[in-house]
Amino acid sequence: MAWQQLSLDTRYPDFAEEILESQGALSVSVLPAEGAESIFEPGPGETPQWSRARLTALFEEAADLDAVRLAVSELLPDAAEADPEQDEVADTDWVRNCLDAMAPMRFGERLWIAPHHREVDDPTAVVVKLDPGLAFGTGTHPTTDLCLRWLDGAEIEGARVLDYGCGSGILAVAALALGAREAVGVDNDPQAVRATAENARNNGVDERLRYGLSTEHDVGAGYDVVLANILAEPLIRLAPTLLATLRPGGWIVLAGLLDRQAERVMEAYPGIDWQQASCDGWTRLAGCSKSTAE
Incomplete structure (x- = not known):
């Protein structure tokens, strides 16, 4: 091809x-x-x-x-x-060529992303072994970096997590590696679903991760954490859908938007107390439902 x-x-x-x-x-x-x-x-x-x-x-x-x-x-x-x-x-095999040159990367205090052939010399590390296939998500882009750092610092133990637009599955797999109870990953790209499935198996979390095409998979509701690292316009269109999946008091984390787009995205999600972080012109929004937020 x-x-x-x-x-x-x-x-x-x-x-x-x-x-x-x-x-x-x-x-x-x-x-x-x-x-x-x-x-x-x-x-x-x-x-x-x-x-x-x-x-x-x-x-x-x-x-x-x-x-x-x-x-x-x-x-x-x-x-x-x-x-x-x-x-x-x-x-x-351009992805494999890229991974061969990729070194393990640290996000926050505990979380590391590493290709399968590289080891992390840190006994306290939580390591996710990654092969992105043809799907987006290696941790090198600022949007993924911001989301991984949020996960590393969040109280994720025992949480139910939705990764909407999962790409390689990096966020869902990382959440499970950090202690989440279960996760669901959906994407509109079949390549992404296949990459997510493979990465879940390679990290031993496939029994706790459900995945499928967003057009065919009913994700349900009641999630403690909802992650969506896509683009600003889809995030705005998807606001009613993503808000409906979030439990009262749950966290929603949005990325893939430029700094200048943050205000419009926040306005599309009423009832959320937002925290904003930025890296190289890209913004991550993390918010908790106002119903129980302090």
């Missing part, structure tokens, strides 16, 4: 990445554009920013890149200068 690749230059990499992912990009890499200058000197663990960035997005062979180009031209502020370039990429 071949893949399609679309590359473009922009002064607005966060906008461009959001557009490409909303159009079905399987992965998006961000590097400095040719001749770009660094805007500031990054601190430890920070992502560099450049005057112009080069984004490269990978799509399935059947993807309609004309539609992607149209979305870019309509939504990207500097679309006239983006000059998208399209290529075909020969089939390769």
Whole structure:
């Protein structure tokens, strides 16, 4: 199977990445554009920013890149200068190549995400072994990072957890590894469901994790924690659905939105006391039902 690749230059990499992912990009890499200058000197663990960035997005062979180009031209502020370039990429195990170079990553005090061939030398560590397959979620993106750090610091022991838009299943599996009683993961992408199933088996939590397509799986209600790491517009549309799954006094954690989108998303979820955290221009919202919140 071949893949399609679309590359473009922009002064607005966060906008461009959001557009490409909303159009079905399987992965998006961000590097400095040719001749770009660094805007500031990054601190430890920070992502560099450049005057112009080069984004490269990978799509399935059947993807309609004309539609992607149209979305870019309509939504990207500097679309006239983006000059998208399209290529075909020969089939390769690009995810495995990425994982081979991936080191274990720590999120908070206890939680680590590691590829299967890497060990964590920490007897107190809670380690999730991850193979994302073709689904989103390795922990490297700020949105996933923010959610994993929230889970590490939350009182998750014995909780019922819903991971809506589960991607690789990283959040559901991490919640179970941290002591959640049971979890449900749903996604609209069959690749994500398969990746979630495999990662659950590899981490020995498959008996406590139910999963399926969001269009076919009735997730029910009464969850102690509801996680949704997707995009701002879907989060707004899904507000009634996600609120209905949350028990009184439960926590809802939303990510995948830019800082500028946080206010609109919060307004779509009445009755929640929000806490906001940010990383590299991305926001995580975590809120508890006002019915029992202190």
